[in-house]
Amino acid sequence: METISEPWSAERVRALAPDASSVKAGEGLARPAKWSGTGCSERAVWGLCQGSGLRQTSERAPYQTTVELAGPSYRCSCPSRKFPCKHALGLLLIWSAGSLAAASEPDWVSDWLAVRASRAERPAGGRRAGGAVADPDAARQRAERRAERVAGGVAELNAWLTDRVRRGFAGFEQQGWTELSLLAARMVDAQAPGLAGSLRRAAGTVGRGHGWPSQLLEELALIQLVASAHDRLADLPPALAETVRSRIGWTVETARVLAEGERVTDDWLILGRVVELDERLTTRRLWLRGRTSGRTALLLSFAPAGQTLDPLPGLPGRTITATLAFYPGAGALRALLTDADEPTSSSAPAVTADSPESASAAVHGEAGGAAGRPDGMSVAAALASYAEGLAADPWLERIPVLLADVRPARHGDGWAAVDPQGDGLPLIAYADPWPLISVSAGAPVTVAAEWSRGGLRPMTCWDGDRVVALS
Numbered sequence: 001m002e003t004i005s006e007p008w009s010a011e012r013v014r015a016l017a018p019d020a021s022s023v024k025a026g027e028g029l030a031r032p033a034k035w036s037g038t039g040c041s042e043r044a045v046w047g048l049c050q051g052s053g054l055r056q057t058s059e060r061a062p063y064q065t066t067v068e069l070a071g072p073s074y075r076c077s078c079p080s081r082k083f084p085c086k087h088a089l090g091l092l093l094i095w096s097a098g099s100l101a102a103a104s105e106p107d108w109v110s111d112w113l114a115v116r117a118s119r120a121e122r123p124a125g126g127r128r129a130g131g132a133v134a135d136p137d138a139a140r141q142r143a144e145r146r147a148e149r150v151a152g153g154v155a156e157l158n159a160w161l162t163d164r165v166r167r168g169f170a171g172f173e174q175q176g177w178t179e180l181s182l183l184a185a186r187m188v189d190a191q192a193p194g195l196a197g198s199l200r201r202a203a204g205t206v207g208r209g210h211g212w213p214s215q216l217l218e219e220l221a222l223i224q225l226v227a228s229a230h231d232r233l234a235d236l237p238p239a240l241a242e243t244v245r246s247r248i249g250w251t252v253e254t255a256r257v258l259a260e261g262e263r264v265t266d267d268w269l270i271l272g273r274v275v276e277l278d279e280r281l282t283t284r285r286l287w288l289r290g291r292t293s294g295r296t297a298l299l300l301s302f303a304p305a306g307q308t309l310d311p312l313p314g315l316p317g318r319t320i321t322a323t324l325a326f327y328p329g330a331g332a333l334r335a336l337l338t339d340a341d342e343p344t345s346s347s348a349p350a351v352t353a354d355s356p357e358s359a360s361a362a363v364h365g366e367a368g369g370a371a372g373r374p375d376g377m378s379v380a381a382a383l384a385s386y387a388e389g390l391a392a393d394p395w396l397e398r399i400p401v402l403l404a405d406v407r408p409a410r411h412g413d414g415w416a417a418v419d420p421q422g423d424g425l426p427l428i429a430y431a432d433p434w435p436l437i438s439v440s441a442g443a444p445v446t447v448a449a450e451w452s453r454g455g456l457r458p459m460t461c462w463d464g465d466r467v468v469a470l471s
Helices: 010-015 020-028 086-096 107-121 136-167 172-189 193-203 212-230 238-248 254-260 379-392 434-440
Strands: 035-040 044-049 063-068 073-076 262-277 281-290 296-304 319-326 335-340 362-366 398-411 414-418 424-426 445-452 455-463 466-469
Touching: 010 020, 010 086, 020 086, 035 086, 044 086, 044 107, 063 086, 063 107, 073 086, 107 136, 136 172, 136 193, 136 212, 172 193, 172 212, 193 212, 193 238, 212 238, 254 319, 254 335, 262 398, 262 445, 262 455, 281 398, 281 445, 296 335, 296 398, 379 398, 379 424, 398 424, 398 434, 414 455, 424 455, 434 445, 434 455
Parallel strands: none
Antiparallel strands: 035 044, 044 063, 063 073, 262 281, 262 319, 281 296, 319 335, 362 466, 398 414, 398 445, 414 424, 445 455, 455 466
């Protein structure tokens, strides 16, 4: 058997593992009999491994595993969130033992390596200075290949949904998580990461609490809606078609947003921020409201785990004069900050990064601008605004709301924000109510929060001219 000249040692491979359990699992897969279609080149090693999940039988495609040696970088169609996964580790251990034959790279390997190489060789987005595409023909061909893969993935998803509804969901709590996770992995392979994320979210509802069947059906209905809409993209209004594409997982290049996005210049009140951390990524949502336009805007920032986010343009409760460029889509909320002046009134030091400690409540002094406490809305008006947003974008996950004169009150086993009319919005289950309770002390306050199907997530609170960040 012909092998490449210098495979890595087994010790080096084991050192790549994210944890000890991954090493053990990888060693269990380090047997050529478990693999097919294996090979190696000067650039990569690859192979096909039949999964062991309940639904991963011979009727389903095996996991495609590739390791680019220069990085190393990993790609596997399995649903694992570990990098490298056990399949990549097992494949590398087989290679280190000298048991992989040198071979020509199959298309699914060479295509992935070509995409990675093109990203490394050109500026972000594959564009030259000034926004011109470096190789328009290559970009078009890549887009066409991806469109074909996405279409195939959507067709597979529609077939699964039809078959599952026909068979029913009896016993789904036993194998549903595995079934949905495997389908999510297939969507990743079809280059439809948005659908994959939706399927993982649906998998997370299986067997959790007494109401999980209705939650599962709600998630699957939204997935079916976007899959059906994808088949009718040409018939949809352009803005809604853009929204459907984004829900599938197509990204919009920053250069395009800056060149074509609707621009709005205004005095923007920073309603609040939410920072979420997981093992791979830190995400920050910053919500703004235009004083003159009345527009709502979302600024998203991302950073790999352990790294800092971009500096904030100002603290919650402050007002900045800025121009925003909005992403395309129905009911567009996401925007880019193109330029901004200093906050109109703030003596607080600039915030340059977010950390887990920033989730605690912090008093920021007087509210920005001469207006003091901003004008809020009733609970009924907030729900009407949410309904309007859903009419434009049925997959809308959350909106910011600014509630006037609400008090925290007990609501079953949790809490709610109740307005003078007696209407209330329940706090989301994992929200800590005590910062809001301590600021309010039973008195009415103005609260900026995120509202979603899960409930209300307070971000900022105004008590007179005092503004307090709650998240």
